[in-house]
Amino acid sequence: MLSKYYAKIGKSLASLYGRKRNTVEAPPVSAAAGDVTRSSRKPAIALDHALWLIRWITTLGLLLLSIAQPLIGRVGLPTWTLIAVFACYSGAVGLFRRRIAWLRPYSRIALVDLVVVAALYTVAASPGGPVFVLFLLLTVCASCTTTPLPGFLYTAIILTIMTVVSPTLPQWAHDPMAVRDLVARLIVVLLVYAGTTVLVHQVNHERRVAVAASLATERQMELHRMAETFIASVSHEFRTPLTALQAGLGLLDGSLQDRLRTDEQHLLGTVRRNSERLGLLVGDLLTYNQLEMGADVLDRDRIDLSDVVTHAVVSLDPLLRETGHVVELQIADHLPVIGDARRLEQLLLNVIVNACEHTPAGVEIRIRSAVQGNEVVLAVSDNGPGIPPEELDRVFQPFHRVHVAMNSHHHSHRHGSGLGLAIAQGIVRRHEGRLWAESGYRGERGENWGENAGGTTFYVALPLPVSLEAQSEDLSCH
Secondary structure, eight states, X not given: OHHHXXXXXXXXHHHHHOOOGGGOOSOOOHHHHHHHHHHHHHHHHHHHHHHHHHHHHHHHHHHHHHHHSOOBOTTSOBHHHHHHHXXXXXXXXXXXXXXXXXXXXXXXXXXXXXXXXXXXXXXXXXXXXXXXXXXXXXXXXXXXXXXXXXXXXXXXXXXXXXXHHGGGSXXXXXXXXXXXXXXXXXXXXHHHHHHHHHHHHHHHHHHHHHHHHHHHHHHHHHHHHHHHHHHHHHHHHHHHHHHHHHHHHHHHHHHHGGGSOHHHHHHHHHHHHHHHHHHHHHHHHHHHHHHHHTOOOOOOEEEEHHHHHHHHHHHTHHHHHHHTOEEEEEOOSOOEEEEOHHHHHHXXXXXXXXXXXXXXXXXXXXXXXXXXXXEEEEEEEEOSSOOOGGGTTGGGSTTOOOOOOOOTTTBOOOOOOSOHHHHXXXXXXXXXXXXXXXXXXXXXXXXXXXXXXXXXXXXEEEEOOGGGGGGGGGGOOO
């Protein structure tokens, strides 16, 4: 019954941690929604500023061009005067839109722009002169600030105005060439509208995708924080009653051992082992939570990693006898590193125990060392069934289990918390090192270890002390 209860705890935690980021559909929390809403206003403000910048750059350029090449319009006004009038109008709109709420949306300004530019085009000199460029400017601005249908109607009005007014202008040439030029200008306006609309649609789509990704990321972070809080709460709540339970079971075992029947002794031993296993699970949860939150303080000293390896193997002697595994050490006598000996020993214990739990009884486990560049590298390898290539990175995820077919008669029935390798990865990162796995083949980073026919090798790389990096070649064990 207790085993089923532990399994339910593991499954619930796995489901909490195992959600895929690309399937998060839940609505965001209110704080996240507020942040995204505020951030969604920024593109609109940036677009407004960009359109006004384009407007002024275009106006000033047309003004300089019309001054350099003056043309006289229908009522005797030079073209540069008409552009100057548009510049004054733009300045007035920019000034009054801060005080008049109706003028604040750029889409409404576009309506007034259309009336002003149509009037200027009516008194202009040439159908294709500087005032025509203002129609292109209006087309771009309207396409950026409206939906496709209103933008198309806006462009259609511009085309109608050009078609009606152009033949009446002073420099209109009454010949087929002038008609072809007018048609070409109409096509240019249509192309500008279509290109701007497509571009704006693509930008808006990418912005919506970015906002959705931001919401999903924020939601995932919130779930992660909830999971950390849940783990910390459950672990602390379990620790106190577990301590009392284990103490009580110890007293019962000591005082009633001679008065219990064989089946009762077996039952009491089973309860003690399950309580110890639950205690290990709670300890793993607390350790993992501390590493994730950065609350674990490392006691960094100059230590000999070979001593840490030896102590870890000695402490696992009862487990190795139970499972029938054999550990072969091929390590150098002196492997100096800077780190926390207690945490590094826990790292090695987790890696070795993982090998014992996921390989058949009697499998040989080899631990080797080498110095490569500025790193001390340990390799923990076995000749078991190995890990599928697609699982090599996922084995370090919390609560992730790899199911590999093995002979059930020889397979160990021990099952861990699913946190051992995740904890090992966290410890390595806190020591600014690396932890990775290779299985079933001799990979690039394992080329110096010899043949690895099947099985799995976990590599632990820790930085050498700075003063010894230059002497690294003398520390290798061949």
